[in-house]
Structure formats: C-alpha cells, structure tokens
Amino acid sequence: MDNVVEHELKNSLQTELEKVPAEVRGLIPRAQLEALTMEFYDQQWPKLEKQFLAMGDAFFQTFVQKSNELIGVLSLTEKSNNLLMWSHYARSHKGFCIGFDENDPFFDQRRSDKDEFYYLRKVKYAKDRPTKSMMKLTGTELFLVKSDDWYYEQEWRMCAVLSDAHKTIETGTFPIQLFKFPRGAVKEVILGACMENKLKDKLLNVLREKYEKVVVKQAIISSNEFKLNFVEL
Template identity: 45%
Template sequence: MIDLEDKIKNTNAIKHFSPEQNLFYQNLNIKHKELMLQAIKESMKHQFQHNIGNIIALARGALEKLNEEFIKITRVLCLTEKPNNILMWAHYASSHTGFVVEFDQENGFFKQSRSLKDEYGYLRKVKYHHHIPQIDPLSENISEHYLIKSDEWKYEQEWRMFAIEKDSSVKKTINNNVYDLYTLPPSTIKRIILGCQATEGFKDLMSNTLRKDIKYSHVILNKARRSNSKFEIEIDTL
C-alpha cells in the first residue's frame, strides 16, 4: 500500500478546492499556503491510515471485479518468438506431431489499436517476474496485470494480443466449454512448420491445402527435425 500513500503525498489538493476554499487559499501568503497544504495532506494521510483496512478490502474487491469483467469480455491470442523451442513443441504441438504457424508481426491485423490507451488489437510482450508485483488499483495501466507471469515460464518468450469476445467469428462448444474462434486474414501467415513426428499423410494434406487455395500460395511449408549433434530443433525446407 506504499504506492497509495505516495499518491496522497503527491496529490494536487488545490484542484479539489471549492470556489470559496480556492478564494481563501489565493489570499494567503506563500508560507501560509504551504502550511495549509501540509495540514490537508497530513489529514489525508491520517484518514488513509485510519481506514487502511477498508481501503485494502475495497481495492481487492475492485480488482476481483475487474478480473471477472475482463475475462468475461476478453479473449487472448498467445504467441511465442522462437519456432524451434523444444519445450513449446512438446507442450503445444502434440509432442511434435502437430505444426507451428509463423505470423507476420508487421501485418496490420496485429496493429489495430485505436489509441494509446486502447488495450485491444495489438501485440504486447509478456513480462516475467520472480516476485508477484504490486498492482495499483488507481493506475491507468491495469491491463499490465494480464501481461505478467512467473519467471518459471520465461522459456515461452510469450507475446499476447487481447481481442473482444463479441468480435469472434464462430463459437464452438466442446465438452460444455464455449470457445470463441476468430478469422485471421491469410496475409498474416508467413510459414507453416510441420513437427518432427508429423506423418507423411499429414504433410501431404497440409501441402495440398496450401496449393489448392490461392490465398495461401505465399505460405512457406517447412518441416522440423531433431538435430543429430545438439539438443535442438532444426527446420528444413520442403
């Protein structure tokens, strides 16, 4: 709660004066103005310390409500920087039998923010911390809360993009869970990399799919393989 106390110390109390209070203040000399502001801030600090339990409870409740509302209206696209990360292949590509899609991060689809305060429609890098950072409920950058993970996940090198739930193209229900699907412009896709354990049948299916649709004719098809000399994934052109 130190940040809240600092905010009180740095509060511009004058802008909250009534017209009568402001007139009284303006007629004071410099020394008395300083004494008046000091007294006001001491009173605010006393009120803060006296009510700190209620303030913490209110802040916690506000953050929980914010979290509920954010999850209700927001969907998150999660991406990684490296296509040859062994752990990412194992965890998210069916143990190397699936595939990786490489996107063009310069594509306009990933730069849809409408203003500097917009939280949606653009890529942002996830930050990794050993300690849980304090969240200031009065901050305008509250969305940063959703861009923080334990440094145990640092290997993922994750980027996120927030999307609005109502903008999804299709809703699918699987095992009583509702999933929102979004349409990605074909121009966003640069490359598809098949896993080390991908079957020949799957390779042919993917190759034919890309060839048959002119919208995907620019997409490069690669295949991953395990290095013979290192614990690494190498990527070959097909």
C-alpha cells in the first residue's frame, strides 16, 4: 500500500473515531481498527478504483465542456516565417500575420501573482500528459501543456474569460468572441505571399487610416529554398 494512502486512511479513521463516544472507542484496540481498515481497503480498492476512474472521466469531460464555454485562448507564435503556420492558420498564405509587441501592458493584466488570466505565457511541450488529479493540476498544466508534436508552433498563450468579449458573433457551432486590443500593441503586419489583391487593398487602406506607424511587409516565397522572405512596403 502507498505510504500516502496509508497516512490518509489513518487520519480519516482518527477523524471518525473522534465522533464516537469514548466508552465505545475503548471496546476495540486502535491498532486492530487500523489493521481492519487497511484489509478492507486492499479488498475493495479494485472495485472502487474503476468507479473513481469513471467518475474522473466524467468530471474531465464536464471540465473540458465548461472550459470551452467559459474560457478563450489567444494563441500567438514566435515564428512569423514558419511555412506550416502560414499554411494552417493563414488560409494557405492568403491571409496575413499581425506582429505584436509582447512588452505592451495589454499582455500582462494580472490582478495577482496567482491570476491565470490576461497575461502572456509560453506553452510547454511534453511527451506525456500531466498525471495529477484535476484538482491538483496547476494553471500551467491545465492551459499551457501540449504534445511535443506541436513544438514547431512555438506558441504563447493568453487566457481570457469569454464573458469579457467586446463582441460576439453567433455561428452554427461555437460563437466567435472578439476582444479589443490597443493599437499601440501592434508592431507590424505581414501580408501573405498568396493574398488576393482585393483583400490586400482593403487591408492596406485600414492600416493607412488607423495604423499609420505600423511596419507593413510582404511575404515572398523563396525561389530556391523552402522559406519565406519579407520585404517592407
């Protein structure tokens, strides 16, 4: 038996014994009670373990569902020139990339040292899932650990409460939650290598009117390497 489990069982036994009148407690030696408790645990645990695991799975599924309903995640990357990122998240190079200033106060709005929301943190990549119970997982283990298969993303995350969104667009599946960010937090905008001219003209007009100090670059696919080059406009 695990020493921690044995310790917890003895503490629980002591708590329950204190509820029993002294004259009743004296009818059986404490050591014998502990031995019977341990024996019962060893006999019943295989059955109980299956029930606890089933309860744990149900709790985890409920937690994930509620998290999707209540918590949003802003996902950013360190790598503006990663070909896979442009393919997966920018409509196969037809979209654009916003470069943020990570030192802007927008990315650190913590209300306390224990706050898990509204500040930017680096994602940790691991081979194995966190194995602690849900109640013992830290904020990092809950929100910032991903399989090392995703290491190429070099992701940073900032969690937010979805009810704080400035605008909600209803869709057929999950609603789109939009949050405002300060213009000063934007450093650059990179236009995708395959961006259509109509979208490019529209985006450039917005940048000229509202983000005149932001650096604008055009992504160009290298002709002799598997890479992107950026040219400032």
